[in-house]
Amino acid sequence: MPHKFPNDFLWGASISAHQTEGAYKSDGKGLTVQDTRVRDNHEIADFTIASDHYHHYKEDIQLLAELGVQIFRFSISWARIFPNGRGEVNQAGLDHYQDVINECLQHNIQPIITLNHFDLPQTLEEIGGWSNRETVDAFKDYAITVFKAYGQQVKYWLTINEPNVMLLVDQKILGKQIPIDEKYQQFHHLMIAEKYAFKLCHELVENGQIGPVPNISLVYPATSKPLDNQASLYFNSVRNWAYLDFSCFGRYNAVFSDYLKQKGVTITFAPGDEALMKENFPDFIAMNFYTTVTVEKPTDKNNMTEGISDQQSEDIMDWGFYKGVTNPYLKKNQFNWTIDPDGFKTTLQTLYDRYHLPIIITENGLGAKDDLTEDGKVHDPYRIDYLKQHIEQCLEAIEAGVDLFGYSPWSAIDLISVHEGISKRYGFIYVDRTEKELKQLARYKKDSFYWYQKLIQTNEIPPERR
Numbered sequence: 001m002p003h004k005f006p007n008d009f010l011w012g013a014s015i016s017a018h019q020t021e022g023a024y025k026s027d028g029k030g031l032t033v034q035d036t037r038v039r040d041n042h043e044i045a046d047f048t049i050a051s052d053h054y055h056h057y058k059e060d061i062q063l064l065a066e067l068g069v070q071i072f073r074f075s076i077s078w079a080r081i082f083p084n085g086r087g088e089v090n091q092a093g094l095d096h097y098q099d100v101i102n103e104c105l106q107h108n109i110q111p112i113i114t115l116n117h118f119d120l121p122q123t124l125e126e127i128g129g130w131s132n133r134e135t136v137d138a139f140k141d142y143a144i145t146v147f148k149a150y151g152q153q154v155k156y157w158l159t160i161n162e163p164n165v166m167l168l169v170d171q172k173i174l175g176k177q178i179p180i181d182e183k184y185q186q187f188h189h190l191m192i193a194e195k196y197a198f199k200l201c202h203e204l205v206e207n208g209q210i211g212p213v214p215n216i217s218l219v220y221p222a223t224s225k226p227l228d229n230q231a232s233l234y235f236n237s238v239r240n241w242a243y244l245d246f247s248c249f250g251r252y253n254a255v256f257s258d259y260l261k262q263k264g265v266t267i268t269f270a271p272g273d274e275a276l277m278k279e280n281f282p283d284f285i286a287m288n289f290y291t292t293v294t295v296e297k298p299t300d301k302n303n304m305t306e307g308i309s310d311q312q313s314e315d316i317m318d319w320g321f322y323k324g325v326t327n328p329y330l331k332k333n334q335f336n337w338t339i340d341p342d343g344f345k346t347t348l349q350t351l352y353d354r355y356h357l358p359i360i361i362t363e364n365g366l367g368a369k370d371d372l373t374e375d376g377k378v379h380d381p382y383r384i385d386y387l388k389q390h391i392e393q394c395l396e397a398i399e400a401g402v403d404l405f406g407y408s409p410w411s412a413i414d415l416i417s418v419h420e421g422i423s424k425r426y427g428f429i430y431v432d433r434t435e436k437e438l439k440q441l442a443r444y445k446k447d448s449f450y451w452y453q454k455l456i457q458t459n460e461i462p463p464e465r466r
Contacts, residue, residue: 012408030083044421
């Protein structure tokens with residue numbers, strides 16, 4: 001007999017504003033850090049036009065309705081609402097997202113809105129970004145504005161996308177490196193901003209539900225050596241649990257706190273921070289998952305030869321992310337990501353066992369170089385295989401007792417990747433443009449579109465794995 005998902009399971013698809021919208025200066029929008037950052041590779045597409053979702057949102061949402069999704073996760077560009085990050089509200093920006101929400105609801109699609117997805121307004125970056133406490137206050141005002149504007153219609157909200165990845169892979173996401181002491185002060189400010197979002201959503205949105213949205217990659221030790229196990233313990237704590245322990249328990253993770261102590265990092269608390277963090281909590285956890293990580297204790301003299309207590313400025317995340325161990329039991333895709341569907345189930349079980357909150361997957365997908373045929377087809381069996389394996393593990397996790405209530409993979413439409421441009425495609429819907437040539441930006445349904453459509457219609461997948 002085939003596996004079958006619960007009847008009320010939510011199927012969706014996800015995007016972010018800066019990777020899809022384009023129209024980067026249209027209708028009063030201010031610049032963001034993604035608009036101004038210097039690209040290492042000038043041969044790839046930037047975000048000025050992206051997939052032009054800003055002008056194609058009706059077509060894109062109609063295609064999602066045809067796909068059959070019940071939810072659509074997208075982010076609001078903070079700089080469309082507050083061009084300067086704070087101060088005067090841009091009514092054209094508010095109106096645009098109201099139109100997007102109305103279009104979703106017209107097609108019986110429930111929006112899930114991310115408040116901020118890597119695109120901090122540039123004017124706030126110029127005063128220090130998340131290092132400056134004023135950015136927390138600006139975020140608070142922004143959150144109040146959008147909760148009041150859309151809270152009557154939108155019940156599901158996400159806070160700040162992948163704050164762990166934004167800080168831990170700062171060079172990739174933000175285009176700059178952050179000193180370790182400043183990085184973890186930013187951590188505190190990001191988490192306090194999130195706590196304000198929890199509080200305000202519950203105050204301003206009737207029956208509102210809100211959750212954090214970290215990128216979680218379970219960390220394996222490379223061997224059974226005790227020091228490799230210790231490395232995975234610290235890496236898991238710094239990479240994953242520090243953020244969710246703050247969100248869900250209102251505390252600094254003990255192993256993370258020891259790591260900060262050993263690195264000589266002291267976090268400055270503002271008055272009221274401790275009470276805020278201990279009194280405001282999420283309703284669910286949104287999890288982005290692509291892969292797992294395998295680490296060992298570094299042996300290079302420049303990489304913590306004294307272990308975790310080493311006082312060098314290098315962050316544990318640097319050697320964990322960029323010098324992690326290749327896991328011989330896992331395959332890699334063309335962009336060097338390990339594929340680990342079994343680890344997906346383990347991660348879901350670990351997450352639920354630790355926090356015991358409902359979980360929704362808000363990113364999971366395969367980036368690949370798709371080809372559009374002359375007759376307007378995109379054959380992507382590799383993406384179907386990836387999704388099938390991971391969705392099977394979602395169902396197995398549910399059957400194992402995990403309260404998983406939705407799956408909204410990355411991504412709804414093709415979008416711009418920071419380092420690979422439009423060549424690295426994730427969408428169910430192909431956007432016909434190249435790195436430099438916009439063409440007509442026409443939309444085409446991939447084979448994976450039809451596969452996912454059938455899955456949503458039947459709510460079941462075959463039990464055997466390919």
